[in-house]
Amino acid sequence: MRVWIMTIGLLILSLVAQPVWWFGLIREWWTADRRIQRERQNFGSAVYADKYEVRHFVLMSLAFGLIVSIVSFVVGMTVPITWWVCYTLLALIMIMIGLGSRLPITIFVGSVVLYDWFKHSHLSQQIMGSMQPLNFSGRTVSTANLVILLAIVLFMLGVWLKRVGGRFASPKIFAQKRGKLIAGYPFNELLVVPALVLVPGNLISTHFAFWPVLSIGGTSVTPLFLPLLFGLNLTIFKQNPKAAFQRLAKGFRILGILVLVGGILSFFAKSAVLIVLGLAYVCYVGCLIKTRWHDRRQSFWFSKVDHGVRVLGIKPETPAAKMDVQVGDIITNCNGQAVSSETNFYEALLLDPTYCHLKIQTPEGDLKVTETAIFDGAPHEIGIVMFKD
Incomplete structure (x- = not known):
């Protein structure tokens, strides 16, 4: 019992020490401050005086993290340590330069492509061979696992957007070419979901004996938190913002289910992994383009009127x-x-x-x-x- 309590405590400690999560929190605080300043400048007072972006980030990252972690452990989600490092670094860099909410799926797909290239390159064999004395596992993890994880991310992205998209419609004033003022409704939120995943080997416990190591199918795996990025940066000009984001959220959930099916099939046809990954990304971008196109083709504007x-x-x-x-x-x-x-x-x-x-x-x-x-x-x-x- 004491061992399990220590294991849970160590995992919680690793969560608290997640730099990606903390940088995401700082970024959301800054985003909320900018929004409040903009509202005061445009309307004399803040439309939403509370920092709801920060509240969403803290509460929903922990709630989603618990859900994704449970699902991950139930299915035994194993990811390669090289991809874990690559994705974490890319996520941290993108948040620091302000692109975390704009490119969450691009970061995920890009990191998988980089990992797949690295796995089949001569450089991989040299690096992994030199790190064997450190108990750095060279066991190959099927890329289909990452496709399954992408499906979970897309589905949860839809759930998150359904929950918060358009709920706080904060207007922003824009000037058209002829000086006519219109209002748009930007959505610019970021979420970092700490998902507990398994990585092959016992690299950490080799240097820190107290770190938990599990055995699945005779293979040693180490539980680590993966900071999954969720985010969207999109402005609605000609629709009810809540209705527009609800439609987009539905599209993401459907896409997540389809990618899950493709990921399962990829276990039996390994050559189809990159095809499924590419189609998933194209469909994701297509959902965003469709939302923008549908918004632009409406005749309605949130503009000033003469009769009211x-x-x-x-x-x-x-x-x-x-x-x-x-x-x-x-x-x-x-x-x-x-x-x-x-x-x-x-x-x-x-x-x-x-x-x-x-x-x-x-x-x-x-x-x-x-x-x-x-x-x-x-x-x-x-x-x-x-x-x-």
């Missing part, structure tokens, strides 16, 4: 959050007064400082009416975000 005020965001825990008001709606009338600017809107709110009655036109052209009580004498706290005058 455009709703760009809803602040949480405000009266507006309780009303039937959605991002993209146009408020045409407030408390019986026609409105066409932010100033008009707040002047109309002052006509009844404790209640708000709105007439709204949806992006589809439908009309609706909604009302709610507001904070007495504080109309600016209604929580509706719109273009500044």
Whole structure:
């Protein structure tokens, strides 16, 4: 019992010492600070004052890490130590230069291609031979294992995006060529999931006798945390951002299932590994291109209008959050007064400082009416975000 407690403690310690996870956390903190500063500059106050990116990173990385680790141990996921080192270094470098959220799948696929090339090169035999005295296992691990791991990453990427994509629609103001202002909804979050995997050999325990070593099928393997990158950097201009990210999330989940099938088949046809890997990457890029294309072909823009005020965001825990008001709606009338600017809107709110009655036109052209009580004498706290005058 004491041995198992020590083993779990050591694994947790190795998780805490993960540099990729800590750099990812710092990066998310910086991203949240930039977003809040941008919101204050564009709208006078932050739409979302809390650093929700940091909260997502901490809570979801640990939750997803537990799930992926359990799945990994159940299926006995074994990865080569050379690929583990390559992927970890690439992930760390990309986070440090700010590309972690843009290239998570590219980093994964690229590292697998590098490993496959290295495995079949003369350089591999020389390096692995020289490291045998260090108990560096030269046992070949099937690349199909990495395809299976990619399938898990793609599926979990879809689950993560379904959970957080568009949930916090933070608008960003852009100027078109003719100076017309429009709003876009950027999603720029990163997640580092510490997944427990097995690597052949007992390299670590050779130098640190207390490190746990397992035996599977008569082969020694060492459990290590692999920092899996999840991320997306995409801006939506012409759709409801939550709906757009939900569709993309569904595409990733379906792709993950298809890649899983291809990975299983790759165990029986080893020559198909790189084909499945290449097709998976092409389909992943295709999902992103399709989302951008679908967004660009819409006629709707989150732009200023002359016959009302455009709703760009809803602040949480405000009266507006309780009303039937959605991002993209146009408020045409407030408390019986026609409105066409932010100033008009707040002047109309002052006509009844404790209640708000709105007439709204949806992006589809439908009309609706909604009302709610507001904070007495504080109309600016209604929580509706719109273009500044």
